[in-house]
Amino acid sequence: MPAGTLYRGREGMWSWVAHRVTGVLIFFFLFVHVLDTALVRVSPEQYDNVVATYKSPIVALLEYGLVAAILFHALNGLRVIAVDFWSKGPRYQKQMLWSVVGIWVVLMFGALYPVLGHAFREVFGS
Amino acid sequence: MSTTDTAASGIGPVEGAGDFSAYSVDNPAPFIEAPRKRTKKTPKSTRGNFEMYGWLFMRLSGIVLVVLVLGHLLIQLVLDGGVSKIGFAFVAGRWASPWWQAWDLAMLWLAMLHGSNGLRTVINDYAERAGTRLWLKGLLYTATVFTILLGTLVIFTFDPNIR
Numbered sequence: 001m002p003a004g005t006l007y008r009g010r011e012g013m014w015s016w017v018a019h020r021v022t023g024v025l026i027f028f029f030l031f032v033h034v035l036d037t038a039l040v041r042v043s044p045e046q047y048d049n050v051v052a053t054y055k056s057p058i059v060a061l062l063e064y065g066l067v068a069a070i071l072f073h074a075l076n077g078l079r080v081i082a083v084d085f086w087s088k089g090p091r092y093q094k095q096m097l098w099s100v101v102g103i104w105v106v107l108m109f110g111a112l113y114p115v116l117g118h119a120f121r122e123v124f125g126s
Numbered sequence: 127m128s129t130t131d132t133a134a135s136g137i138g139p140v141e142g143a144g145d146f147s148a149y150s151v152d153n154p155a156p157f158i159e160a161p162r163k164r165t166k167k168t169p170k171s172t173r174g175n176f177e178m179y180g181w182l183f184m185r186l187s188g189i190v191l192v193v194l195v196l197g198h199l200l201i202q203l204v205l206d207g208g209v210s211k212i213g214f215a216f217v218a219g220r221w222a223s224p225w226w227q228a229w230d231l232a233m234l235w236l237a238m239l240h241g242s243n244g245l246r247t248v249i250n251d252y253a254e255r256a257g258t259r260l261w262l263k264g265l266l267y268t269a270t271v272f273t274i275l276l277g278t279l280v281i282f283t284f285d286p287n288i289r
């Protein structure tokens with residue numbers, strides 16, 4: 001990468017980058033997710049087989065990442081809507097971004113046990 | 127600023143400025159049309175408001191998706207033992223209810239259209255050649271129509287007694 005030519009925006013630019021990256025990521029996951037769910041039309045065994053891989057510890061980590069992406073995109077999406085429709089939105093966009101990050105951290109902490117608990121028990125014994 | 131400073135500020139003297147005007151009733155200043163004024167040559171219908179409706183749809187669908195998607199994650203990954211409980215039997219139990227069928231159907235359509243429209247924006251931003259844009263969007267729309275139709279079919283034709 002050429003040195004010193006990267007445009008370093010502030011909170012607004014980086015939240016936009018993260019919103020775009022997470023949006024594209026979620027879309028690709030959704031495509032695969034509809035395909036795997038369609039297996040319920042093939043046979044219960046095939047469906048349960050694929051879902052069994054979703055319960056493995058490594059995929060549980062990926063699931064946690066997916067939750068992270070969706071939560072950020074959803075919360076920041078609400079912030080974008082507030083910036084566009086609330087008269088004071090643009091003025092408070094920075095404060096709203098840090099609120100988004102704060103709520104995201106709390107929710108991600110809360111999701112630790114429900115999403116990763118079973119993987120933790122499997123790897124480190126019950 | 128008086129007219130005598132103009133040379134010092136780097137701007138040359140303005141013709142016709144000052145006490146004496148070169149323009150008069152017999153020698154009027156040229157008429158400059160307002161930018162983007164509608165003229166006889168402007169097409170009656172421009173491109174319509176498609177992009178505005180797309181912009182609005184992203185926001186309206188986003189608000190509904192917050193409820194549908196976060197509710198979905200809560201049910202599938204958090205409540206009742208999280209992902210461990212999911213299997214054919216769990217799906218059969220949920221889709222026995224029209225409420226959850228409608229939930230999943232709305233989520234499928236809104237998320238696919240929202241995501242597809244978002245990806246259209248991304249393609250427009252980064253694919254610089256017209257041919258590349260055409261192919262990428264063709265691929266995107268094909269995948270979107272396929273996924274929506276497949277998902278809809280699965281929800282409507284689900285058979286709990288397939289075995």
Ligand code: HEM
Pocket residue numbers: 016019020022023024026027030070073074075077078080081184185187188189191192195196237238240241242243244245247248
């Ligand atoms: C959970 C609730 C969601 C909310 C509140 C939300 C909100 C938004 C908003 C407001 C935008 C427009 C941003 C802009 O115009 O700058 C957007 C863009 C986008 N969203 Fe979502 N969204 C949600 C879920 C999803 C889902 C499930 C997907 C994937 C299927 C998705 C994929 C995208 C993509 C690809 C973009 C385009 C990003 C860009 O142009 O930079 N979103 N979202």
